[in-house]
Amino acid sequence: MVQPITASLIPPVAWLTFQSATSGLIDAKRDGLHLLVPVFVIFCMLFAPLTLDVVVSSIFLGYGIAILIRLRQDDALPLARLEAGPLPARIWKAIGVLLILSFLSDILITIAIMLEHIDWRPLIISVFTSFTLLGIGLLSLSRDAVGTTEVDPVETKAEQSLPSEEYTALIMRLDTLMENDQPYLDPDLTLARLARRLHVPIKQLSIAINMVKGENVSRYVNGFRIRNASASLEQGISVTEAMLSSGFNTKSNFNREFGRVMGQSPSAFMQSKEHKT
16 A cells, blocks of 8 residues: 555655756745645545556656756756766766656556566566666765755846857856866866856856857866876876876776876876876
């Protein structure tokens, strides 16, 4: 009796977590409506039990599609650590896909019953349903699935498009901030924190970087980090020390971004410097 109710809680909780990770704000009046999902499931249990399977599986499908649509519209997660690159968006895309796969597993069970292959149900449940729920659980454990800062009022006000020269002026301010204060050295730096420092809405800063620099926020910031790391390597600091002191936490992200910016791996960069000396 409890199982359908607890199952119906997973998609709305996933969506609310996604909302929190992307905007940092939970609106009690708006988001409180998601609590009606398990209430509706209870209603179906009491008055329309035959619809229960369809209702619960449709909930998974609806929320999975909602997450993917939101990411398709804008996969920039302002509260995600910029050091993580595209990983936070990929995590949430995977969660959205897994929610949809859970719906498909219910469809497979229905088909198995229609074909009078009830013995297929345990296999479908163990392979599809268990896999999808386990995947959602494991992905949710990643620190990159949640936001790191709260959003200030300036970041939540309605954004408006600006003339190109104002975007250019904004990027000049951002470049000055990066050069003078070196906020990129903070491994937990986010788009929201940069926007707060410049007192501009998040969306405007993201658009400005895309328009003026021709790259996303993560690549822009990591460019500063890699140049700082390469300068450290030239001074004889080890690769690990240069990585950590430049705002990176993981070797894989550091190597990937170093190759993108410098055109070679950190070890090759060091060898080339040794040959020159």
